[in-house]
Amino acid sequence: MCAVVIILTSSLNGDQSLKISREDNLPENITLNIELGVEDVEPYLENAYRKVVARLRIPGFRPGKAPRNVVESVVGREHLVQEALDSVVPACVDEAIREENIDPFLPPEVEMIGYEPLAFKAIVPLEPELILPDYGSISINVERKKVGDSEVEEVLGRYRSDSAPWVPVERSVKFGDLVTLDVEGRVELKTILKQERIDYIPSMENQSPLPGFSVQLEGLERGITKTFSVKVPDEYTDETMKGKDCHFTVTVNEIKEKLLPMLDDEFAKGIGEGFETxxxxxxxxxxxxxxxxxxxxxxxxxxxxxxxxxxxxxxxxxxxxxxxxxxxxxxxxxxxxxxxxxxxxxxxxxxxxxxxxxxxxxxxxxxxxxxxxxxxxxxxxxxxxxxxxxxxxxxxxxxxxxxxxxxxxxxxxxxxxxxxxxxxxxxxxxxxxxxxxxxxxxxxxxxxxxxxxxxxxxx
The missing domain is CATH 1.10.3120.10 (Trigger factor, C-terminal domain)
Incomplete structure (x- = not known):
């Protein structure tokens, strides 16, 4: 690691200068310690004042016309300094990086050192050195799965299901049906769910509104009301309900099943742009x-x-x-x-x-x-x-x-x-x-x- 102290003449504000000390912490980063004199910070404070005064409403002065000393007495000099930092720090860091001809891997990490005079350090990350391996030492073997009739039939089954209409049936609920429900769920005295005539497809995979709800619907007839309880899982987002029983009251209003079309040439003609057979x-x-x-x-x-x-x-x-x-x-x-x-x-x-x-x-x-x-x-x-x-x-x-x-x-x-x-x-x-x-x-x-x-x- 080596440290180099240099003085740079910055083009940020005319003839102002930045005092920079540099530490090369190779190969990880370069640290730039940057210091500005009072006269160097003044233009940034003036710009900060103009921004702040435009937002202030001070009795006795028109909007944006209060003198700087009045603004400082209202908001404090520290507020102006903080406002100025938003522009002076990035500008000075960028200028120092350009002057030092540094190629940052990531934006620098800036840490304030002091305010009188204004001083801060910028840690500039460098791109990590990487050595690639010999490609001849790499061997890849990916097994290709065979595509056969079973995979084709699975796709055909999805096509049939997607194109099938829902039709009412007079029987008890089975998994895969479209069931219209009135449902109310309560945990202790708190109602967490209350909806009427909602559509629901019970299945082992359907964990809504709580795991175990779907299973309770299987076998219900249209017009039947059932009351049952399921336990709120430990993974539930509401901490106050975890592990407690949720009491549901469910009424089945309607039961529908899919009417699957015949798998024939006519069916094929209705898929996509159509197939002859x-x-x-x-x-x-x-x-x-x-x-x-x-x-x-x-x-x-x-x-x-x-x-x-x-x-x-x-x-x-x-x-x-x-x-x-x-x-x-x-x-x-x-x-x-x-x-x-x-x-x-x-x-x-x-x-x-x-x-x-x-x-x-x-x-x-x-x-x-x-x-x-x-x-x-x-x-x-x-x-x-x-x-x-x-x-x-x-x-x-x-x-x-x-x-x-x-x-x-x-x-x-x-x-x-x-x-x-x-x-x-x-x-x-x-x-x-x-x-x-x-x-x-x-x-x-x-x-x-x-x-x-x-x-x-x-x-």
Missing amino acids: LDDLRADILERLNKNMDLQVQEEFNEQALQEVVEKSVVVVPDLIIKREVDNMVDDQQRALKSRNLDLDSYLNHLGKSENELREEMRPAARERVVRNLVLKNLSKEFNLEISDAEVESQIKDMFAGANKRSIRRVLKSDEVKKSVSISILNRKAMENLVNLIKSNKSGKPKSKTASKTNILKK
């Missing part, structure tokens, strides 16, 4: 099943190939990078929960875990995600892959084929979208090259990636 339909199903099986085998081969390269590659992933990936995974989890009208705290409470425990459990998966991305990136370099602007534009147009021209033009102008699509295309090409090498069982000796200054600085 049932044999033609069977042949089409068999062909599509075989194509899907080939695709499934190829996808499994690709996944195993990538996993082998990931496991045999040599790389040390710094803790900071793993922590960032865990942050991404937690954010993904929160978005998924929000789409189901849940929040992270409720989810963790249901699991009986703390957020720290969840994050610790995510670390192995986070590391693997980082390594997979590094492998694909290094494979792209190893195979000297390139993509053209035309390829990216074509891919974007395919992705947004149903959108109007204005939306497509807007997307084509997005650097973020183009970057994401570019990475996707490179990854696909890298996998194609890797798979071809492994299938041909050729040995590959990746170039040495010994750590050097060229790994850290932009060329």
